[in-house]
Amino acid sequence: MKLLVTIALTCALFSKAYPLDCFECAATGTGPCLQTTRTCQASQTKCTSYTTAVTLVGIQTTTKVKSCTTPDQCFSGSVNSGISMTTVNTQCCESNRCNDQEPPALPESSTNGKKCFTCAASGDCTSTLECKGSEDRCFTFTAPAIGKTKGCTSQSFCSAPIPQLEVIGNLNCCEGNLCNNALHIGQTILFLLLVPLASFFLFN
Structure with a gap:
């Protein structure tokens, strides 16, 4: 019995030494993910397949990605x-080429x-926004070059490191x-919040 346990542990450790193989692709819109x-x-240590949907002034663009993560x-x-919303629906798995599915965009x-404070294009951040779905946090995004953007977000966006955003x-x-208080600030470019998020999910 002791020998069997030793062999099993050795096999488990040995298997961890091999790198994982995952499917990789990226496609925007309705095109296939080749x-x-x-x-x-x-x-x-995981394969991922995710769909990002960016909605800006009523127009939605989706991106499908498969990769290592x-x-x-x-x-x-x-x-x-x-004015804009980005949603991400991610599926992760741990075996070789297990990311063969394409999750749909979040409904x-x-x-x-x-409710959270939000900023208008003029820079006025005194308006309020009703949060949706899993958006259980308020956020303030501050960038020296563009000022501040405010709104609602899911806790998962707050806790996950997003290098391109940082x-x-x-x-x-x-x-x-x-809780993201309504201070009046200078010029705010809301769309720039979406650029690093989209690039992160596309090129990670």
């Missing part, structure tokens, strides 16, 4: 500034009773209605 196979880095990037949720959700600014989240 996948190839990629050997992951040692830190990338780290466990902290396996999250789903949304970030909503009122449109109804309001959940939570490069240009700082994302702060809080709990409680209207």
Whole structure:
């Protein structure tokens, strides 16, 4: 019995030494995601398949991606500034080429009773926004070059490290209605919040 346990543990450790192989592809809109196979880095212990949907002034653009990833990037949720919204639906798995499915974009959700401050294009951040679905946090995104953007977001966006977002600014989240206080600030470009998020999900 002891020998069998030793062999099983040895096999488990030996299998961990091999890097993971995952499908890799990226496609925007309704086009097919033409996948190839990629050997992951040692830190990338999961395969991922996710769909990002960006809605801006009523027009939605979806992006489908398959790749290798780290466990902290396996999250789903949304970030909503009122004028624009980004949703991410992610599926992760741990075996070779297991990411052969394409998750659908998250469906449109109804309001959940939570409210956060939001900013108009003029820079006025005194308006309020009704949060939707899993958006259980208020956020303030501050970038030196563009000022501040405010709105609702899911807790998963607050806790997951997003390097491309961190490069240009700082994302702060809080709990409680209207906790992202309504200070009047200078020029705000809401659309720029979506650029690093989309690039992160596309090129990770």
